[in-house]
Amino acid sequence: MCKGLATLPATCLKSAKDIKHKISFLLQKPEPQSVDQKQVKEKASTAASAAAAAAAAAKRVPNAAEVEKWKESFSHVMSSNTGRTVFTSFLKSEFSEENMDFWTACEDYRKTAPSKLATRAKQIYQQYVEADAPKEVNLDAVTRDETRQNMENACPSCFDEAQKMIYTLMEKDSYRRFLKSKVVQDLCQSQTRTTHDKKEKKSCDENRQALARGA
Incomplete structure (x- = not known):
């Protein structure tokens, strides 16, 4: 140790070492791998949230009025x-989900920022x-070429x-089969059973109330 430092009090030397340590710590940069892992985790979390939301939507059972509306148009x-x-x-189930994916992509595209x-x-x-x-969706040659020019x-x-x-x-082809599909038939039957059960429960409740009044 040089003579000048040796003459300094011990507390001053300790403070100097602490400051040097803090500066070294601040100058350290995170490893690229750590950053990448953080981004992967964030993306995974976002994807999981989206999947959970989709699953929740899929599990929601439509009511009778909704199903009847679907059958109208x-x-x-x-x-x-x-x-x-x-x-x-x-x-x-028909291996044609690309049609809905494309339609949805077009809807979202209109909301895209101009840049x-x-x-x-x-x-x-x-x-x-x-x-x-x-x-690839099923487009005729004219529409496909027109879209290419629009690009x-x-x-x-x-x-x-x-x-x-x-x-x-989708309206002229898939929708017609959709109305006759098992999924729609099951929904209709489910709603019919639910309505029937509600009527039976109401009838039982009314009977019990009538018996209670008679007693």
């Missing part, structure tokens, strides 16, 4: 969160529209025609 199915969930489950429209449009086009896309100047309406065509396809 396809628009009632699509305007209902539960209706879309049940209908999507039916599409999955991100071009990037998101390209993602949707590559995922659903272009030939041999991973989840050159991405705007909120560039998928409108393609989305309308897929909506019509």
